[in-house]
Amino acid sequence: MTEVTEEVMVVNALGMHARPAAALVQTTLRFESDVHINFRGNTVNGKSIMGLLTLGAARGSRLSVTCFGPDAEEALAAVRQMFASGFGED
């Protein structure tokens, strides 16, 4: 079991809304590891759309992503890539 934590930034203009949340969940669910995302002291499950929506993370927000499990490294890499690409949005 490995645990990795990294800071990611929201770069798309509309921030974390329904579409990015759904896309992110689709990615995180492929991994066995737990994915937790912390923003302003609130930690939510990275496999939960509703959880991600409660973050209220606008563009420029820095979130802390923690992956824990056998494929933690891979999960984190996938999450990092999704944030960096702005979930395919502007």
Added chain:
Amino acid sequence: MDLSRLKVKRKQFIPVSRMLEHMTQDLDFELLAGFQGVERPVFSWDVNRPGLALSGYLEYFANDRVQVLGNTEIHFMKRMRPAELANRLNNMFSFEIPAFVLSRNLLPQSILLDMCNRYGIPVLRSAMSTDEVISRIILYLTQEFSPETVLHGTAVDVYGVGCLVVGKPGIGKSETALELVERGHRLVADDMVELKRRRADYLYAQTNKTVKHCMEIRGLGIIDVRALYGVGRVRNFKRIGLVAELEEWDEKASYDRTGLLEHHLDIIGVKIPYMRIPVRPGRNVAIIIEVAALNQRLKEMGVHTARDLNEDIMRSNKGQTR
């Protein structure tokens, strides 16, 4: 269920402004003086009556608590000469004091208000009696300082028993909750359940203010349970009395078949009855949770079916021993 990685939040302090907001909303507190000090932190849930401090004894002065001034303190101050009172207050104010609270709509010496304005110490006032003010403040502050956490799961009020349904993503927590709502029960929160401890042994689930009673059902997307089923099928707050963990059906695993053993789960220091429910296609989990809730109520009323039946059997066996 592994809760060791659960993140528990506990407030270190709360600003007086937050307390004031609550107290003016639900109770009749007003702010008399010290407006600029409303961001002062309160570090303790307890209150202090500063009688001894006013009389000049400042050792062991519980300055970090909310200071409640009742009839005794106000009339004691009125007997003091203004210069003497100013001096005593000056000494008291060399400590950090979060706020003063006056009961019974008492009017303090103007010198107290003037000095609190100068030092920026908020002075709050209520019409309630002193003991009521004290118990309300303590009740409010213990709630604010109680530990809280967020759990991935679903909370539904089933026949008056708050049921927390947990399990791996995709196991069917939301679908189970939806079926329970369909059967007349009330949704508290889906996906993100905010849990708060009250007193030593009460655990409460709370609705998230952003997503409210919305839930995500795979294949449908986001639905609003309140809009679809009406206000009668939702609630914002419920004490948790049962935790049900859904897990994949495993032929080899041994599930509880008698109900004689009682399992508990410790969630932020509160022990909650806990059961594991194996799920497989065609098994109606909602009905099982419904019955579990009813059975829990029966136990609380003193009827423990599994144990009672077993005792009957053992007694009868004993009688027949040859």
